[in-house]
Amino acid sequence: MASADQRGPMPLTTVHEAKTQRLEILDVEGRADAALEPKAPKEKLLEIYRKMVSIRAFDERALKLQRQGRLGTYPQIIGQEATQIVPACCLEPKDWLVPTYRGQGAYFARGMQLRYSLLYWGGDDRGVRFPTENNDLIFAIPVGSHMTQAAGLAWAEKLKKTNAVALCWLGDGASSKGDFHEALTFAGVHKLPLIMLIENNQWAISLPRAQQCAAETLAQKAFGYGAHGLQVDGNDALAVYKAVSEAVTRGRRGEGPSVIECLTYRMGHHTTADDASRYRSAAEVEGWKAKDPLSRYTKYLKAKGLLTDADVEAALRDAEAMIVEEVKAYEAFPKPNPLDMFANNYAVAPWMLVEQRAELEEVLREKQSRAELPELPPAEGRFP
Amino acid sequence: MAQKNLLQGINDGLRQAMEKDPRVVVLGEDVGLNGGVFRVTEGLQKQFGAERVVDTPLAELGIVGCTVGLALAGMRPVCEIQFDGFLPAVMDQVICHFGRMRNRSQGRNSLPLVLRAPHGGLIHAPEHHSESPEAYFTHTPGIKVVIPSTPEDAKGLLIAAINDPDPVVYFEPKRLYRTVKGEVPDAYFETPIGKARVAREGTDITVLSWGAMVHTCLKAAEELEKEGVSCEVVDLRTLTPLDWAGIAASVEKTGRALVAHEAPNTGSWAAEVGALIHERLFHKLRAPVQRVGAWDIRQPLFQLEKYYIPDAHRVVRGVKKLLSRQAV
Numbered sequence: 001m002a003s004a005d006q007r008g009p010m011p012l013t014t015v016h017e018a019k020t021q022r023l024e025i026l027d028v029e030g031r032a033d034a035a036l037e038p039k040a041p042k043e044k045l046l047e048i049y050r051k052m053v054s055i056r057a058f059d060e061r062a063l064k065l066q067r068q069g070r071l072g073t074y075p076q077i078i079g080q081e082a083t084q085i086v087p088a089c090c091l092e093p094k095d096w097l098v099p100t101y102r103g104q105g106a107y108f109a110r111g112m113q114l115r116y117s118l119l120y121w122g123g124d125d126r127g128v129r130f131p132t133e134n135n136d137l138i139f140a141i142p143v144g145s146h147m148t149q150a151a152g153l154a155w156a157e158k159l160k161k162t163n164a165v166a167l168c169w170l171g172d173g174a175s176s177k178g179d180f181h182e183a184l185t186f187a188g189v190h191k192l193p194l195i196m197l198i199e200n201n202q203w204a205i206s207l208p209r210a211q212q213c214a215a216e217t218l219a220q221k222a223f224g225y226g227a228h229g230l231q232v233d234g235n236d237a238l239a240v241y242k243a244v245s246e247a248v249t250r251g252r253r254g255e256g257p258s259v260i261e262c263l264t265y266r267m268g269h270h271t272t273a274d275d276a277s278r279y280r281s282a283a284e285v286e287g288w289k290a291k292d293p294l295s296r297y298t299k300y301l302k303a304k305g306l307l308t309d310a311d312v313e314a315a316l317r318d319a320e321a322m323i324v325e326e327v328k329a330y331e332a333f334p335k336p337n338p339l340d341m342f343a344n345n346y347a348v349a350p351w352m353l354v355e356q357r358a359e360l361e362e363v364l365r366e367k368q369s370r371a372e373l374p375e376l377p378p379a380e381g382r383f384p
Numbered sequence: 385m386a387q388k389n390l391l392q393g394i395n396d397g398l399r400q401a402m403e404k405d406p407r408v409v410v411l412g413e414d415v416g417l418n419g420g421v422f423r424v425t426e427g428l429q430k431q432f433g434a435e436r437v438v439d440t441p442l443a444e445l446g447i448v449g450c451t452v453g454l455a456l457a458g459m460r461p462v463c464e465i466q467f468d469g470f471l472p473a474v475m476d477q478v479i480c481h482f483g484r485m486r487n488r489s490q491g492r493n494s495l496p497l498v499l500r501a502p503h504g505g506l507i508h509a510p511e512h513h514s515e516s517p518e519a520y521f522t523h524t525p526g527i528k529v530v531i532p533s534t535p536e537d538a539k540g541l542l543i544a545a546i547n548d549p550d551p552v553v554y555f556e557p558k559r560l561y562r563t564v565k566g567e568v569p570d571a572y573f574e575t576p577i578g579k580a581r582v583a584r585e586g587t588d589i590t591v592l593s594w595g596a597m598v599h600t601c602l603k604a605a606e607e608l609e610k611e612g613v614s615c616e617v618v619d620l621r622t623l624t625p626l627d628w629a630g631i632a633a634s635v636e637k638t639g640r641a642l643v644a645h646e647a648p649n650t651g652s653w654a655a656e657v658g659a660l661i662h663e664r665l666f667h668k669l670r671a672p673v674q675r676v677g678a679w680d681i682r683q684p685l686f687q688l689e690k691y692y693i694p695d696a697h698r699v700v701r702g703v704k705k706l707l708s709r710q711a712v
Binding site: 125 | 413439440442445472473512684
């Protein structure tokens with residue numbers, strides 16, 4: 001038997017090397033690197049602009065409504081307009097939109113009326129009405145539990161040969177969950193048309209990005225699953241547009257999943273129930289204001305000659321008018337009939353639900369007879 | 385003794401346990417610098433440092449799995465899952481490991497850990513923030529499940545849970561955090577696990593409950609008293625192991641029992657309590673046990689939750705229905 005010292009040298013072999021790149025096209029002043037500028041039609045660029053303006057104005061209004069007691073807990077998206085609006089504008093209706101609970105911008109970009117967002121955060125289950133022609137998935141509240149579902153959606157589209165992709169939003173926090181690992185494991189093995197768009201807004205409630213994961217970037221996680229990985233400036237609408245468009249193309253070509261880490265910032269509190277001043281400095285927030293996605297994009301469009309001051313004013317005016325309408329529609333919604341909660345629990349409601357609904361009807365009648373409950377609107381939804 | 389709310393009772397218990405035993409560590413999302421989203425752990429990181437009061441990454445199953453490891457290797461971990469609706473993610477560790485480790489290792493390993501989580505609804509919170517998932521835990525052998533309804537018990541049960549050699553799931557009725565006040569002894573003390581508490585004495589019917597629903601039942605008992613019905617309200621405090629002697633003493637006295645809780649009735653812990661009473665005290669019952677719980681549907685968003693979680697009116701209805709029935 002040969003002894004160890006008689007064996008030849010066994011040098012360490014490099015078996016994998018990866019490079020994580022960051023894509024930035026606009027600088028903080030909105031000046032574009034012409035070599036990287038995506039070839040987007042003018043109409044698309046302006047559509048993105050108008051939607052970013054609208055969702056910013058909506059977000060500000062929703063916060064006010066909450067503070068006035070006209071809305072429940074609300075998760076603000078201010079500062080994340082580019083990562084909300086732009087990816088949704090890179091999709092076709094057949095593609096799956098899989099946002100997080102901080103996703104009203106993405107749904108709006110796909111045509112959801114914002115009255116439904118208000119309705120949901122106003123505690124009304126009817127607030128999840130998305131346009132029927134879209135493949136929009138209802139968001140999940142337990143963080144990250146949607147990620148493997150998105151892999152399944154992409155898988156089905158691959159099996160059906162529809163050429164559609166699934167675009168899954170997640171936060172820096174959700175990238176720590178086992179679901180992230182499992183979703184990408186499946187997507188890599190089956191070369192699924194899945195795009196994992198990480199909105200790294202630097203904070204998971206009070207936990208800063210540096211304490212969330214010891215890796216230098218979240219984009220590099222992609223390489224562990226055979227996925228394409230890229231970091232982008234998430235406050236740069238053009239960079240997000242280019243990165244997502246390319247990932248969609250790769251997905252449609254059968255080249256497998258992509259991870260796009262968008263560096264952005266949660267300018268607001270986690271939700272209206274949170275007080276971010278307890279755990280982060282005002283100076284940090286101020287620093288990110290200089291990188292505001294909407295003002296950079298506005299400057300870019302103006303410099304390109306695609307937008308005038310008058311257009312900017314018109315966009316703001318239109319957004320205001322739309323929001324007034326949406327708030328009015330939200331507040332005009334008749335209060336839900338308590339019996340509605342029994343609808344749509346099963347394709348056909350079993351006996352105990354039939355009995356329990358009848359019992360609730362009795363309870364409601366008793367409350368009405370004691371003047372504890374006003375006249376109710378008719379019950380909605382399918383039952384039994 | 386000082387007047388404290390439930391949240392302060394828990395905070396007191398954690399603080400004194402940490403002062404007494406350096407093996408006690410607290411971990412969870414936002415429990416450190418932010419003091420927890422409800423401020424239950426307020427001030428603990430400042431007093432004990434970031435190594436003992438740990439802000440974890442956002443990974444519930446990771447938190448609970450690491451808690452198992454910490455406990456196995458001699459620490460006394462108290463982990464927090466931020467909302468009841470996020471508990472399903474941790475059931476792999478709870479079901480497959482919490483209650484089995486002692487037995488699987490033939491008694492060599494134990495898991496002296498505490499899993500804390502808020503419980504219940506009616507605070508206008510978003511979806512998955514208002515659930516009552518106790519039955520998933522009480523159904524799991526080998527673990528203990530406790531839930532206080534007073535500030536004193538909040539402190540005493542938590543200290544008992546931390547000192548218990550087996551895993552304890554400690555639920556915190558979140559709508560009581562700041563709404564219930566009471567005397568809390570300043571001393572370090574234990575409220576024994578496995579002992580119910582008579583919250584109100586009565587003779588006609590035993591109303592068994594736990595968590596925030598105890599207060600709903602007390603309100604119902606007041607209404608019923610005006611109609612000449614005397615309710616004994618029993619706060620179970622510990623769901624597993626149940627205080628059978630305490631339950632039996634009350635039900636044997638009244639001959640009637642109603643179980644009120646916030647979870648859907650089907651497969652609930654109320655079903656188990658009812659079955660036990662029927663099995664063991666059938667001959668003493670003057671009517672079948674009645675349950676008052678939530679409907680067998682998903683908890684609706686907050687506009688309708690007050691029609692989903694039983695209120696005092698529904699408890700009163702349940703009591704009257706029970707009183708109208710006579711066993712043969």
